[in-house]
Amino acid sequence: xxxxxxxxxxxxxxxxxxxxxxxxxxxxxxxxxxxxxxxxxxxxxxxxxxxxxxxxxxxxxxxxxxxxxxxxxxxxxxxxxxxxxxxxxxxxxxxxxxxxxxxxxxxxxxxxxxxxxxxxxxxxxxxxxxxx
Amino acid sequence: xxxxxxxxxxxxxxxxxxxxxxxxxxxxxxxxxxxxxxxxxxxxxxxxxxxxxxxxxxxxxxxxxxxxxxxxxxxxxxxxxxx
Numbered sequence: 001x002x003x004x005x006x007x008x009x010x011x012x013x014x015x016x017x018x019x020x021x022x023x024x025x026x027x028x029x030x031x032x033x034x035x036x037x038x039x040x041x042x043x044x045x046x047x048x049x050x051x052x053x054x055x056x057x058x059x060x061x062x063x064x065x066x067x068x069x070x071x072x073x074x075x076x077x078x079x080x081x082x083x084x085x086x087x088x089x090x091x092x093x094x095x096x097x098x099x100x101x102x103x104x105x106x107x108x109x110x111x112x113x114x115x116x117x118x119x120x121x122x123x124x125x126x127x128x129x130x131x132x
Numbered sequence: 133x134x135x136x137x138x139x140x141x142x143x144x145x146x147x148x149x150x151x152x153x154x155x156x157x158x159x160x161x162x163x164x165x166x167x168x169x170x171x172x173x174x175x176x177x178x179x180x181x182x183x184x185x186x187x188x189x190x191x192x193x194x195x196x197x198x199x200x201x202x203x204x205x206x207x208x209x210x211x212x213x214x215x
Contacts, residue, residue, distance in 0.1 A: 001182065001205065001207050001208075003210065004211040006183050006184060009184075010185045011211075028184035028185070028191065028193050029186065030146075030182040030184045030193055031145070031146070031185075032145075032182055032207075034147075036145070036180075037182060038207055040148050040180070041177075041178075041205075042171060043207045048209075050209040051208065052207065052209065053206075053208055054207040056203075056204070058205060060199065062176050062177055062179075062199055064171055065174075066173070072213065076206075085204070
């Protein structure tokens with residue numbers, strides 16, 4: 001979503017993005033003229049008249065699970081976004097019986113919060129697990 | 133996915149829908165601005181409707197139509213930007 005019109009979205013997709021992604025962008029490119037949606041999501045930069053790099057993870061109930069907002073010159077880390085979605089999906093599928101500790105990625109152990117884990121996280125999770 | 137829309141010369145726009153725009157006409161702009169619901173982590177996101185370009189078509193997208201699916205909503209400064 002950006003403040004650009006759908007006409008500009010079409011041109012950008014046809015003339016540039018389709019050269020990076022075969023067949024063009026597969027998802028809808030949303031237009032937010034005037035930044036009305038961006039204001040509500042806290043990403044509209046009034047001074048520049050554009051939206052900053054906001055990224056929102058919304059679950060199937062419409063609950064906001066996570067967000068990140070960057071100023072324009074620095075791009076996102078798509079892998080980290082996918083990792084967070086995978087983590088939220090795992091927690092959801094476990095019906096909140098499991099949690100993903102710092103550095104978790106698919107294949108790494110999760111934690112099972114409860115009375116038995118109090119004071120015992122150091123046994124289940126080591127500092128080097130925070131890193132890849 | 134939203135319905136295809138007819139596009140005229142006017143630039144189509146969207147905006148928040150539902151509870152966020154609940155202020156009545158009699159209220160001043162300032163008051164309605166204060167009432168605008170902001171996002172909050174762990175809470176339901178504000179719904180909105182927005183015109184969109186999707187695979188060769190102009191459509192209208194409403195966020196709440198995606199209930200039941202995971203949604204990744206991304207904002208960016210503008211088309212043809214570099215990063």
